[in-house]
Amino acid sequence: MKTPPELLSFLREKGDFFIATHINPEGDALGSALALSMALETLGKKTIVYDRDGVPELYRFLPGQEKIIDTSQGIQTSGLNLLLLDCNTPARAGIEGLRFKSSAVIDHHETESEFGDIRWIEPKAAATGLMIFNLVRELGVELSREIAVNLYTAIAIDTGTFRFGNTTAEVLRAAADLAEAGAQPGYVANNLYETWSEKRFRLLIMALSTLEIKDAVAFTFVTREMFHSTGAGPEDTENFSSLPRTMKDIGISAFFREVDSDEWKISLRSRGTMNVASIASFFGGGGHKNAAGYKIKATLEEAKKALLARLAQ
């Protein structure tokens, strides 16, 4: 994987950057944005890191996360160069109303538009963090411990900490270099997987208790009432969709989260060659082959039926 020379020139020549990533951010979005910000600041550039939804509690261990802002009020963005990470449309970052001097996109998702003066899209890269890892090296910036923890987390999250099918030799070699630079794999994993609140764990138990299996699809769901009774929030459901995949006869795990009355957000997880990105995109969503999502306005039963009907085709 090589960074496009025009992107390297862009980063070297410009001075002021507005780094934005997608709404509802996870480790790859946040880790990539923070690492790139640190690398650019090492080169004497000014950076702002923006995420509309701020930093979920889970990721408060990321070095530098306190510098992420969740409002663009008072910022003259028209004088700044946008770096859009881990997504490829301004809408995905909730910044469609803002104007920038110029823009570059760095993403590993399938493209949804042609946005960006410079575009570096690698749908085969396991994580945007892996692209930033290469980019940081090509910029000639040394991997500090802070950059390493951010990039290691980014790559860990998007590969299920090296358990998903996108875990390649290149991914593991990058992880090794990041560990050498001080990322501490055990520390990162402990922060990602063993820092659940009791209410989150109780919500998981409730979600698992809704398990229903039909046509090799495992359905689980969480209602607003469950959020209410446990005190947990939507961000606490991250990765809930992964657990039913533990079962060997499950092709797809579909997790439904109630966002409003008769409105659901659905996370799909599959394994192997089963492509859920195309299913999500049919419903107006998106994602990767083995992890995708979409929203639907329907009752839970209708939403389940619609998914099964689509799968049957």
Place this chain on the structure above:
Amino acid sequence: MKTPPELLSFLREKGDFFIATHINPEGDALGSALALSMALETLGKKTIVYDRDGVPELYRFLPGQEKIIDTSQGIQTSGLNLLLLDCNTPARAGIEGLRFKSSAVIDHHETESEFGDIRWIEPKAAATGLMIFNLVRELGVELSREIAVNLYTAIAIDTGTFRFGNTTAEVLRAAADLAEAGAQPGYVANNLYETWSEKRFRLLIMALSTLEIKDAVAFTFVTREMFHSTGAGPEDTENFSSLPRTMKDIGISAFFREVDSDEWKISLRSRGTMNVASIASFFGGGGHKNAAGYKIKATLEEAKKALLARLAQ
């Protein structure tokens, strides 16, 4: 990590090997034994791979596992050279009654005896598989896909697939080389973590639903009635005790399995410096610092109280 020269000479000079590993084997024991056997056979040696307890179903995906024998009957071991892997006493392998021409020990556990003509003990190595990885290279044997899958599995199991504190840059670099040689990380992880039966998963949900938290101890249990209603068995509860450790405020996870009327088997899991081996040993059981167990004849409530009382001391 360097293989001792005398071990390399031993392996190069001798022709017939009896490779044995510990009773109740897991991925590091089996993967290391199979990989070493394959490497030696590539060099034209004869090998027998022995494990007293055979190969658990979980590990039937390991290449070459069908060659592992669980009896030494009819084998003239006195003409063979023993290679004892992932343990360091014949008793741990259940072969204390057998005689060999000579013996070598390769292990990453703290030593329990001085057994072995040649001893290579690396308590700091994350896995015996990591030692074998180095050994195979130093023998000049190319990593075949079969060797790679076995060694990758060995290393994955003993590092929680790169989540435990023993995951170093060296571990990740070895994993990268093994992936390059064809180990397929996603395939191995799928076999290790995503092959549960539905009844096992339903039993887990039932067990989690019994969650009770007191004094930073997470209690969960499974009754004989739950086994009956799900169709799952006692072996399906392996690792059930680990899940509640996901919660950050939990010091100990205590999982109770009903073995008979008012008789319970308790699995304790802790993290960090919290030592559960001493608690288990108080109740007549045993184990390691972070994973131990014991049996008790009492009602569930009495058993929970007894544990809390002991912890309070």
